[in-house]
Amino acid sequence: MSTQDTPDDAVGRRRDDRTARERIGAALRSRTALGVALLLTLVAFWILGQRNGASLSDLLSLTVWGVMLGGIISLGAIGLTLVYGVLKFPNFAHGALVTLGAYGAFTIASFLPQGPILLPFSFGWELIAAMVLAMPAVSLVALVVDRVLFRPLRRRDASLVLLAMASLAAAFFLRSSIYLIWGPDFLFYYPGRANPALQLPLDIRVQADQIFVFVLAVILVALTWLLLERTRMGKAMRATANNPDLAQVRGINTERVIAWTWVLGASLAAAGGVMYGLASQLRPEMGFWLLLPMFAAAIMGGLGNPLGAIVGAVIIGIAQQVSSSFINPAYGPGVAFVLLVIVLVLQPQGLFGKGGE
Amino acid sequence: MEPVDLARASFLFFPLALLGMLVLPGRPALRLLLAVVAAAIVAVVLPIWLPRGILTYLVSFSTMAGIYAILSLGLNSQWGLTGHVNFGVAGFFAVGAFTSALFTTKMPEGALAAYSQQAFGLEWPFLAGVVMAGIVAAIVGFLISIPVLRLRTDFLAIATLGIAEVIRFIFQNERWLANGPQPMRGIPRPLDCLFADPACSWLPQGVVNWLAPLSPRDYVFFYLIVVALVLTVVYLALERISRSPWGRMQRAVRDEENSAAMNGKNVTARRIESFVVGSFIMGVAGAIYAHYVVSIDYSHFNPLFATFIVWVMLMLGGSGNNKGAILGAFAVWGVWSGAAFVIDMASPALQAISPDLPSRGAYLRWMLVAILLAGIVLFRPQGILRERKKVSDFMPKGD
Numbered sequence: 025m026s027t028q029d030t031p032d033d034a035v036g037r038r039r040d041d042r043t044a045r046e047r048i049g050a051a052l053r054s055r056t057a058l059g060v061a062l063l064l065t066l067v068a069f070w071i072l073g074q075r076n077g078a079s080l081s082d083l084l085s086l087t088v089w090g091v092m093l094g095g096i097i098s099l100g101a102i103g104l105t106l107v108y109g110v111l112k113f114p115n116f117a118h119g120a121l122v123t124l125g126a127y128g129a130f131t132i133a134s135f136l137p138q139g140p141i142l143l144p145f146s147f148g149w150e151l152i153a154a155m156v157l158a159m160p161a162v163s164l165v166a167l168v169v170d171r172v173l174f175r176p177l178r179r180r181d182a183s184l185v186l187l188a189m190a191s192l193a194a195a196f197f198l199r200s201s202i203y204l205i206w207g208p209d210f211l212f213y214y215p216g217r218a219n220p221a222l223q224l225p226l227d228i229r230v231q232a233d234q235i236f237v238f239v240l241a242v243i244l245v246a247l248t249w250l251l252l253e254r255t256r257m258g259k260a261m262r263a264t265a266n267n268p269d270l271a272q273v274r275g276i277n278t279e280r281v282i283a284w285t286w287v288l289g290a291s292l293a294a295a296g297g298v299m300y301g302l303a304s305q306l307r308p309e310m311g312f313w314l315l316l317p318m319f320a321a322a323i324m325g326g327l328g329n330p331l332g333a334i335v336g337a338v339i340i341g342i343a344q345q346v347s348s349s350f351i352n353p354a355y356g357p358g359v360a361f362v363l364l365v366i367v368l369v370l371q372p373q374g375l376f377g378k379g380g381e
Numbered sequence: 382m383e384p385v386d387l388a389r390a391s392f393l394f395f396p397l398a399l400l401g402m403l404v405l406p407g408r409p410a411l412r413l414l415l416a417v418v419a420a421a422i423v424a425v426v427l428p429i430w431l432p433r434g435i436l437t438y439l440v441s442f443s444t445m446a447g448i449y450a451i452l453s454l455g456l457n458s459q460w461g462l463t464g465h466v467n468f469g470v471a472g473f474f475a476v477g478a479f480t481s482a483l484f485t486t487k488m489p490e491g492a493l494a495a496y497s498q499q500a501f502g503l504e505w506p507f508l509a510g511v512v513m514a515g516i517v518a519a520i521v522g523f524l525i526s527i528p529v530l531r532l533r534t535d536f537l538a539i540a541t542l543g544i545a546e547v548i549r550f551i552f553q554n555e556r557w558l559a560n561g562p563q564p565m566r567g568i569p570r571p572l573d574c575l576f577a578d579p580a581c582s583w584l585p586q587g588v589v590n591w592l593a594p595l596s597p598r599d600y601v602f603f604y605l606i607v608v609a610l611v612l613t614v615v616y617l618a619l620e621r622i623s624r625s626p627w628g629r630m631q632r633a634v635r636d637e638e639n640s641a642a643m644n645g646k647n648v649t650a651r652r653i654e655s656f657v658v659g660s661f662i663m664g665v666a667g668a669i670y671a672h673y674v675v676s677i678d679y680s681h682f683n684p685l686f687a688t689f690i691v692w693v694m695l696m697l698g699g700s701g702n703n704k705g706a707i708l709g710a711f712a713v714w715g716v717w718s719g720a721a722f723v724i725d726m727a728s729p730a731l732q733a734i735s736p737d738l739p740s741r742g743a744y745l746r747w748m749l750v751a752i753l754l755a756g757i758v759l760f761r762p763q764g765i766l767r768e769r770k771k772v773s774d775f776m777p778k779g780d
Binding site for chain 2: 113114116172173176177182184185186188189190192193194196197199200201203204207208312315316319320323352354355357358360361364365368369372
């Protein structure tokens with residue numbers, strides 16, 4: 025007995041040692057810590073901006089713009105996180121769907137009769153109609169890509185890496201199609217149309233279009249939430265994301281769920297593209313630039329969790345905009361990347377993801 | 382045979398002999414003999430048989446394909462050996478290229494300094510620049526690998542894609558570092574005095590006479606030898622590595638991570654090591670590229686040219702197979718370059734479809750490469766040459 029005591033004791037002491045370290049590690053890797061870290065990052069960005077000579081109203085405006093950019097990012101990120109949840113692979117082609125939505129709406133709008141400008145916004149009814157029409161069009165493209173590329177791989181139980189490679193191929197295919205059809209130059213929905221900023225209380229300057237973009241994003245996100253929470257298809261989607269095999273056993277037609285996931289994701293991506301195009305301009309790489317913030321938002325919120333993706337998107341949108349007060353705005357996606365690394369290091373499951381793997 | 386062709390043939394001999402060693406069958410001694418004889422014959426026949434312009438094109442094609450082959454080998458040492466999904470090849474390629482450029486160029490002075498800025502310019506020799514490129518890329522790879530390599534494959538793919546973009550943004554926006562977004566010009570070419578009019582002073586007269594008929598435009602004939610040498614060194618090193626105990630350990634980590642860990646292997650350390658090795662090779666490839674094109678800027682390192690196409694090369698050639706990586710590089714670069722001619726010839730037809738199309742013909746090549754990758758993923762994910770799992774000569778044959 026006494027011979028066993030010593031090793032036991034040693035193990036016991038070592039375990040005690042480890043618990044102290046583990047406790048700190050666990051505390052650092054908890055969700056609260058992640059939330060605090062992200063909040064501190066935002067605060068640090070604010071302070072850095074103030075140090076660089078940005079006034080309080082500048083920073084407030086940037087924050088409000090950040091929330092609006094977050095609205096756009098969240099539209100893409102919801103689709104990304106749903107596809108990730110249901111199909112279990114990172115869809116690198118999602119950015120191309122965003123671009124496709126923006127350009128598709130551009131072409132559709134050019135066929136529609138131009139209505140009067142809806143003051144105080146800079147666009148007319150035709151753009152909203154074009155956006156509504158572009159959403160099913162992009163969904164159709166996503167369904168075709170799924171049928172041609174992803175479904176055969178799914179049938180074969182291909183590895184995650186092959187699916188990711190396939191999505192990369194799809195991304196470059198769609199992007200080259202966009203280049204071929206619309207060319208590499210910038211496009212504007214309404215070239216040269218002025219869009220003066222409104223003066224809000226606290227000296228915040230916001231364009232009416234930005235408010236529209238944000239409100240629309242909120243409406244779409246709310247509709248998505250209703251769809252996921254209140255309809256049978258939404259329930260089936262969540263079940264499939266949770267456990268595909270069990271969902272199938274329980275009589276859920278997974279192929280149909282997957283098709284609807286693509287439709288939902290692509291529609292939201294298309295709407296996000298139109299809004300992004302309205303807020304800045306149309307360029308073939310616009311979706312690719314949004315890809316990193318979208319992934320960061322999806323991972324930050326916990327993969328497969330649409331509500332989390334929205335929170336992540338808003339955090340990233342604010343961080344990107346506020347950071348432009350002290351570094352070159354071109355680094356926006358880089359800021360998203362830094363936040364992504366913070367999340368991955370502290371808590372890869374994200375703010376609202378399922379704990380443990 | 383004219384002296385020009387003879388001099389060109391002498392430059393072709395060495396890369397051809399190395400190629401022969403790579404593809405010919407048989408025992409090493411016999412292979413060497415065969416390769417030397419075959420290379421001598423082909424080196425003489427090619428300049429006689431082909432018009433000079435076409436030969437120059439073929440040589441510059443092979444140089445570029447060789448650089449891509451080095452990249453593809455680097456990726457293979459990460460993906461093929463250990464299973465890292467690195468979608469950020471472009472980042473390490475860029476770090477290598479700009480590092481070597483900074484170490485070997487001269488700091489701009491006088492009037493030039495107003496147009497061109499860089500962090501430093503040390504005027505080191507070419508080889509030192511290449512080594513530094515590898516080392517700095519390896520350091521970058523190491524720093525990145527610490528937070529990221531513990532993660533799942535899909536997170537690694539996203540994170541590396543982000544890293545490459547961030548690196549490209551830095552070279553695009555930081556003027557003080559490497560003159561971004563303007564190109565960094567005047568990266569010295571190694572031994573380019575060989576082809577200058579008063580040739581290098583240290584050259585013996587016989588060699589000077591031999592090279593006299595060649596013009597500076599023929600420099601690429603010499604650079605092909607440089608690329609072939611680097612490619613050979615990288616290839617041999619990787620072949621040796623993948624058969625070493627360390628390489629077998631890497632495969633174990635890739636295929637059965639848990640059982641490797643249970644057998645006392647430090648999985649995280651092994652994964653970091655192979656990521657660093659691959660980053661080093663990609664950095665070297667970047668240096669070789671920078672000294673070849675002489676002037677580099679951030680746009681060279683976009684995800685298409687420097688990440689996506691390298692993945693297509695490796696997937697086509699065969700992941701895990703070093704010969705496959707080289708084969709894939711030449712095949713895909715052949716498709717890419719050949720498509721340019723085809724699209725050029727088809728431009729009247731494109732004109733008929735839409736007047737805008739011919740000027741956008743370049744994007745058809747993207748589409749082609751994307752379709753190629755989709756085809757590989759769908760129909761032959763293991764590539765042309767399969768991975769050779771046999772890692773020991775003492776194991777029974779017939780695997």
